[in-house]
Amino acid sequence: MDSYTVKIDSDGVISLQSADQQSYPVSHLLHLHPGRNVFAFEGAMGAGKTTIIKQLCEELGTTDVVNSPTFAIVNVYDIPRRDGSAGSEEVYHFDCYRLKETDEARDMGAEEYLYSGCLCLVEWPEIISALLPEDTVHINISTTEDGERILTTD
Numbered sequence: 001m002d003s004y005t006v007k008i009d010s011d012g013v014i015s016l017q018s019a020d021q022q023s024y025p026v027s028h029l030l031h032l033h034p035g036r037n038v039f040a041f042e043g044a045m046g047a048g049k050t051t052i053i054k055q056l057c058e059e060l061g062t063t064d065v066v067n068s069p070t071f072a073i074v075n076v077y078d079i080p081r082r083d084g085s086a087g088s089e090e091v092y093h094f095d096c097y098r099l100k101e102t103d104e105a106r107d108m109g110a111e112e113y114l115y116s117g118c119l120c121l122v123e124w125p126e127i128i129s130a131l132l133p134e135d136t137v138h139i140n141i142s143t144t145e146d147g148e149r150i151l152t153t154d
Contacts, residue, residue, distance in 0.1 A: 002032055006048065006141075006149035014055040016151060026052055027059040030119075032153060033137045038114055040125035040132060043141030048149050049123045052141065053093055056121065060091065068123070069095045073108060082119075089118060096124040105131055 004016035007023070016024045029039065041049040054066040060079040069075040073095060078088045092113045099105055105128045114120055114133060125132060140152045 002153045004151045006052070006151055014052060025059050026055045029056070029137075029139065029151075029153065036135050036137050037117060038120045038122065038133050038136040040122045040136050040138045041141065042125060042138060044143065047141040047143055049141060050095075052151070053121045053123070057091060057093070060119075062091065066093070069093055070097060073099070073105075074110070074113060079119075092116075092118060092120045094120065094122040094125075094128075096122065096127050099124075099127045102128055102130050 002018075004018055004024070007015050007017050009015070014026055016026060016028055018024065033039075041053065043049055050068040057064075057066045057077050057079065060082070062077040062079045064077040066077060067075070075093045077091045077093065079091055081087050081089050094110070094113075096105065110128060111131055114131060122128070122132070122136075125136075125138075138154045142150045142152070144150060
């Protein structure tokens with residue numbers, strides 16, 4: 001299990017700081033789990049799930065506007081191919097907060113996204129936990145009393 005303190009500099013750039021004080025970009029989360037494509041972000045309202053996903057997508061090179069797909073349920077962003085080859089690939093950003101039951105996600109085709117091999121970043125994954133691949137990376141974001149964010153991955 002890895003744990004990081006989320007740091008935000010004066011320009012609003014987020015980084016992860018390990019217990020030994022090393023600083024990493026948010027995209028480091030992907031490098032901790034090579035070959036895994038589904039990342040489930042868990043945490044209370046306002047913990048920073050969307051902010052961290054936005055930073056991650058920007059670090060991956062999207063020029064799309066990244067925002068919470070609260071009403072759309074899923075947004076699609078283009079990024080340069082992660083394997084370095086020419087072209088682009090898609091990132092799927094889910095916000096399952098408004099879903100009431102798993103069948104709503106199933107009806108909108110969530111499984112096609114989740115098992116596509118593309119990067120999937122899921123906020124509020126609890127309601128669709130039965131649909132998530134077995135190798136989903138769960139990232140918990142908690143807030144300390146002084147407002148810092150602690151990010152823990154499995």
